[in-house]
Every structure is written in C-alpha cells, then in structure tokens.
Amino acid sequence: MADTILVGLYIFVLALFAGAELIARVPQTLHTPLMSASNAISGIAILGALVVAGHSATINHTSIIGLLAVIFATINVVGGYMVTQRMLDMFKKKAPRAKKQGPVL
Amino acid sequence: MISQNFINFIYLISAILFMMGLKKLSSPATARLGNKLSMAGMALAILATLMAPGLSFKLIALGIIIGTIIGGWAAIKVEMTSMPEMVALFNGCGGAASALVALSELQLRGNEFGPAMVEHIGTFAMITLLLSVIIGGLTFTGSVIAYAKLQGIVSGQPITYPGQQVVNGLILIGTAVLSYMVFNDPTSHLLFYGICLLSLILGVLSVIPIGGADMPVVISLLNSYSGLAVSMTGFALGNNALIIVGSLVGASGLFLTKIMCDAMNRSLSNVLFGAFGTGGGSDDGGVVAEGGGAEGSVKGYEVEDVVMVLENASSLIIVPGYGMAAAQAQHAVRELGDYLDEEGVEVRYAIHPVAGRMPGHMNVLLAEADVSYDQLFSMEDINDDFSGTDVVLVIGANDVVNPAAKTNPGSPIYGMPVLNVEEAQTVVVLKRSMKPGFAGIENELFLKDNTMMLFGDAKSSVQALVAHLKG
Numbered sequence: 001m002a003d004t005i006l007v008g009l010y011i012f013v014l015a016l017f018a019g020a021e022l023i024a025r026v027p028q029t030l031h032t033p034l035m036s037a038s039n040a041i042s043g044i045a046i047l048g049a050l051v052v053a054g055h056s057a058t059i060n061h062t063s064i065i066g067l068l069a070v071i072f073a074t075i076n077v078v079g080g081y082m083v084t085q086r087m088l089d090m091f092k093k094k095a096p097r098a099k100k101q102g103p104v105l
Numbered sequence: 106m107i108s109q110n111f112i113n114f115i116y117l118i119s120a121i122l123f124m125m126g127l128k129k130l131s132s133p134a135t136a137r138l139g140n141k142l143s144m145a146g147m148a149l150a151i152l153a154t155l156m157a158p159g160l161s162f163k164l165i166a167l168g169i170i171i172g173t174i175i176g177g178w179a180a181i182k183v184e185m186t187s188m189p190e191m192v193a194l195f196n197g198c199g200g201a202a203s204a205l206v207a208l209s210e211l212q213l214r215g216n217e218f219g220p221a222m223v224e225h226i227g228t229f230a231m232i233t234l235l236l237s238v239i240i241g242g243l244t245f246t247g248s249v250i251a252y253a254k255l256q257g258i259v260s261g262q263p264i265t266y267p268g269q270q271v272v273n274g275l276i277l278i279g280t281a282v283l284s285y286m287v288f289n290d291p292t293s294h295l296l297f298y299g300i301c302l303l304s305l306i307l308g309v310l311s312v313i314p315i316g317g318a319d320m321p322v323v324i325s326l327l328n329s330y331s332g333l334a335v336s337m338t339g340f341a342l343g344n345n346a347l348i349i350v351g352s353l354v355g356a357s358g359l360f361l362t363k364i365m366c367d368a369m370n371r372s373l374s375n376v377l378f379g380a381f382g383t384g385g386g387s388d389d390g391g392v393v394a395e396g397g398g399a400e401g402s403v404k405g406y407e408v409e410d411v412v413m414v415l416e417n418a419s420s421l422i423i424v425p426g427y428g429m430a431a432a433q434a435q436h437a438v439r440e441l442g443d444y445l446d447e448e449g450v451e452v453r454y455a456i457h458p459v460a461g462r463m464p465g466h467m468n469v470l471l472a473e474a475d476v477s478y479d480q481l482f483s484m485e486d487i488n489d490d491f492s493g494t495d496v497v498l499v500i501g502a503n504d505v506v507n508p509a510a511k512t513n514p515g516s517p518i519y520g521m522p523v524l525n526v527e528e529a530q531t532v533v534v535l536k537r538s539m540k541p542g543f544a545g546i547e548n549e550l551f552l553k554d555n556t557m558m559l560f561g562d563a564k565s566s567v568q569a570l571v572a573h574l575k576g
Contacts, residue, residue, distance in 0.1 A: 023127065
C-alpha cells in the first residue's frame with residue numbers, strides 16, 4: 001500500500017511539472033480554449049464513475065450515485081471537447097490581403 | 106479476460122495523448138489537432154475501462170446517453186459571448202462527478218469491510234476520498250454560483266454580511282469534524298451525506314462575496330480545484346490516469362489564476378476575500394476610490410467627428426472589452442477593421458489579459474468574427490506602440506485602460522498593468538453611458554483632451570461608423 005501511494009505521489013508531482021511546462025507555452029490568445037480543454041480532460045473522473053455505475057447487475061443505492069457521476073462526467077467530457085473544438089475551429093489566419101484591390105469579402 | 110496491467114498500459118497511452126494535446130495548444134495552427142489527440146486519449150481510456158471484467162452496462166449506457174445529449178446540446182447552443190458561463194458549468198459537472206465517485210467508493214468500501222474499512226484501505230486513501238468529496242462538492246456549487254453571477258441570475262455585486270468569514274470558517278471546521286468522525290464510524294452514510302452537504306454550502310458561501318468582475322479568477326481557480334479532486338480520487342482508486350490528468354488540470358488552473366491575479370496586480374487572497382467592487386474599502390489596498398484629482402470635462406462627439414478622425418489615420422489599435430461582447434459587436438468591429446485595413450490603415454487589436462470575463466475571452470470572440478489571429482496582440486507586445494499610433498478605438502473596455510492605475514495611488518486599481526491608450530494621438534471611446542465599469546471605478550481617461558467619447562450601444566455605433574466610412 002505504502003508503495004502505491006509513493007508511486008502515486010511521484011506521478012502526481014512529475015505530472016505537475018510537466019503540465020506547468022506545457023501550459024506556460026500556450027499563448028494568451030488560446031487561454032479560453034486551454035481552460036475548456038483542461039476542463040474537458042478533468043472529466044476523466046468518468047473512469048471511476050463507469051466502474052461504480054456498473055459494479056453490480058442489480059440496481060442499488062450506490063449504483064444510482066454512480067449513474068449520476070457518469071452523467072455529470074459525460075456532460076463535462078462531451079461538452080468540454082465540443083466547445084473547445086468549436087472555438088479552435090474559429091481561429092484562422094487569413095492570407096495577407098492586397099491593399100486597395102478589388103472587393104474583398 | 107483483459108488484465109489490469111493491460112488497462113494501465115492503455116491509460117499510459119491516454120496520458121501521453123493528453124500531454125501531446127496540451128503541447129499542440131501552443132499555437133493556433135496546431136491546436137485543433139491537439140484537441141483531437143486529447144479526445145482520442147479520452148476515448149481510449151474509457152474503452153479500456155469498459156473492458157474490465159464483470160461490469161454491468163445498463164446504467165453505464167444510460168448515463169453516457171443522457172450526459173452526451175445534455176453536454177452536446179449545451180456545447181452546440183452556447184453563444185461565444187457566454188463561453189465563461191459555459192466553462193463554469195462544465196467545470197462544476199466535473200467537480201460533481203469526482204465528488205460522487207469518491208462518495209460511492211466510500212460506500213462500497215464501507216459495505217465491503219464494515220467497521221474495519223480504515224485498516225483495509227489505509228488512512229491515506231480515506232483522507233484522499235474525503236478530500237475528493239469536499240473539493241468536488243464545493244467546486245460544483247461554487248461553479249454554479251459563478252455561472253449565476255455571470256448570467257446575472259445572482260447579483261454580480263459582492264454579497265457580504267457581518268461575520269461572513271467566521272461562518273465560512275465554522276463550516277470548514279464542521280466539515281473537518283465530520284470527516285474525523287468517519288474514521289470511527291466508516292459505514293455511516295449519514296456522515297458522508299453530512300460532509301457532502303457542508304461542502305456544497307461552503308462552495309456557495311465562498312463565491313457569493315466575490316464580485317462579478319473577479320469571476321474569471323474564480324473560474325480558473327475552481328478549474329484547478331476540479332483537477333485536484335480528480336487527483337485525489339485517483340490516489341484512492343490507485344488509478345494513475347486520474348492522478349496525471351488531475352495534476353495537469355490543477356497546473357493549468359493555477360497558471361491561469363496567477364496570470365489573472367498578476368494582470369490585476371492583486372493577490373489571490375484579496376480576490377477571494379476582498380469583496381472587490383463594492384465601491385468602498387477592500388481590505389488590503391483598501392483605499393476608497395474618489396476622483397483622484399481628475400480635471401476636465403467629458404466631451405461627447407458624433408459619428409461624423411469620429412469618421413473624420415478615422416479617415417485621416419494611418420494606424421489604428423482597437424481595444425475591445427466586455428462591452429463589445431455584451432453588445433455582440435464583434436462582427437461589426439471586424440467589418441470596420443477590415444474596411445480600414447483595405448484602405449491601407451495599419452489595424453491591430455490590443456487585448457488586456459483580463460478583458461472580458463475569462464482569460465482569452467476577447468480572442469475567441471474576435472476569432473468568431475473572423476479576425477486573423479496575427480492581428481491580435483497581447484498587452485506586453487503592444488503597450489509600447491500606443492505612443493506612435495494615430496487612433497485608438499476603445500470598445501466597451503474601461504478599467505483596463507484607466508490611467509489612474511499608473512498615476513493615482515488612491516485608486517483601488519493602482520498598480521494594475523493597463524494599456525497605455527492615452528499615449529496615442531487620439532483616443533475614441535465607445536461607451537454605453539458614463540456609468541463606471543464592472544469594478545465600479547471612475548475613469549479619468551474619459552476626461553482627457555485627446556479623448557473623444559461616442560456614446561451609445563457599441564454595435565450600433567460601430568455599424569454607423571462603417572456605414573459613414575463606406576458612404
């Protein structure tokens with residue numbers, strides 16, 4: 001048990017540093033998508049939720065809590081990724097326009 | 106059957122995909138691919154989990170279907186201007202999910218081991234499960250309140266009452282006491298629900314005293330909380346995927362929180378406990394905002410006057426603020442920018458880190474309106490260029506262009522980095538009325554000699570400008 005905890009802590013701390021490095025490189029213009037993307041992946045709690053919701057073939061008190069957890073986590077994951085994609089799809093770089101030339105839309 | 110080792114291996118691949126997804130967010134050109142990689146990572150992790158032996162799929166399928174419909178519908182319907190509220194709500198769902206997973210894990214282990222539960226799963230796992238319930242619970246209600254404040258369902262003003270901190274402190278202590286009691290009686294569902302209830306109340310009470318203008322910080326912070334809750338659950342379940350992701354999300358939330366606090370020159374504790382925006386004393390830096398010796402008078406102009414200035418300009422910087430979002434003026438602004446760009450004017454956009462209601466909010470709106478992202482500049486990249494610029498067009502921004510932040514030590518925002526718009530030859534301010542901004546502070550920029558005020562709805566004003574320029 002103590003080993004598992006220690007390994008978990010190693011992973012936690014290392015991921016924290018890796019995350020900080022990656023995130024510091026995200027430009028200001030993408031901070032909203034960064035937030036919604038990291039928000040979407042925090043729906044990873046769905047992994048735990050799936051196990052609880054499906055832990056028994058008969059429906060009981062705890063599996064209902066599991067069901068609620070699956071619903072919340074799925075909203076988080078699906079909604080989060082979809083709005084992120086919607087936003088990112090809008091970020092375009094236009095070809096440099098020739099000034100004073102023909103009607104440009 | 107699929108072994109646990111195999112599932113863990115798949116989780117590793119997922120974690121790599123999440124990391125690569127974040128890495129690709131470093132440029133708008135690669136970000137779309139990054140998001141797809143991240144989605145793939147999530148799909149893989151879910152599939153791997155579903156391969157575990159002995160799962161019953163009835164409730165799982167039901168939950169996924171309901172969640173997909175709600176989440177998908179919300180994601181398709183939401184307006185870009187309401188993105189902060191949407192992110193807050195999704196974040197709240199993540200917090201709720203973590204809390205519920207931890208809660209059900211506590212119940213399952215309680216049923217399995219009875220009173221000997223703590224010996225079996227260990228003190229550390231107990232603590233992390235309880236923390237996950239508490240942090241997840243307060244993230245949920247805190248996010249819902251942040252949503253309500255941004256939507257105007259709850260007043261954006263800080264809601265304060267005497268003894269507020271004491272009440273919050275007592276609830277926190279109560280939560281700790283109940284958590285301690287769980288160790289003696291780990292099978293009591295009543296105790297679990299008591300902890301849930303207190304953490305939900307704590308979430309509400311800790312966000313209501315924070316002003317609407319500070320919600321971006323709150324959302325960023327709650328984002329990191331939801332990550333923390335996920336990590337805690339991961340520790341208890343021995344699930345490395347949860348630990349890694351929670352850690353990444355925690356880092357990202359803290360990073361954005363820090364950026365926002367720095368951009369307002371305020372400490373996190375001042376944001377959380379300062380009840381900023383009440384118009385009177387916040388507790389550190391707590392000086393009442395009064396006039397600061399601003400002189401001169403406000404000069405209202407007509408559209409024609411502004412058109413003349415724009416026609417003679419060779420460089421223009423547009424400074425958008427929340428007013429542009431509220432008026433849905435981003436498309437009209439883009440039209441104006443494009444027209445002038447074609448006329449040979451150098452058009453750039455200057456974006457303050459806390460303009461709008463969440464980090465990067467203005468960038469998303471302008472991207473929606475089809476403004477090329479290489480026209481968008483951050484404060485540090487453009488702040489030295491204002492002095493050489495002919496015209497600055499301030500659209501619905503207020504506090505982020507308030508020179509009092511540099512000159513008036515008595516101002517509540519003194520020391521906050523602001524855009525040096527007043528250094529330009531002419532500053533045109535589009536504003537609905539003379540009402541102070543979200544933070545409730547007077548702005549002496551409006552009184553300066555080189556400032557032209559154009560009152561009215563941002564969208565109609567910009568449309569009128571475009572019509573006159575073209576006509």
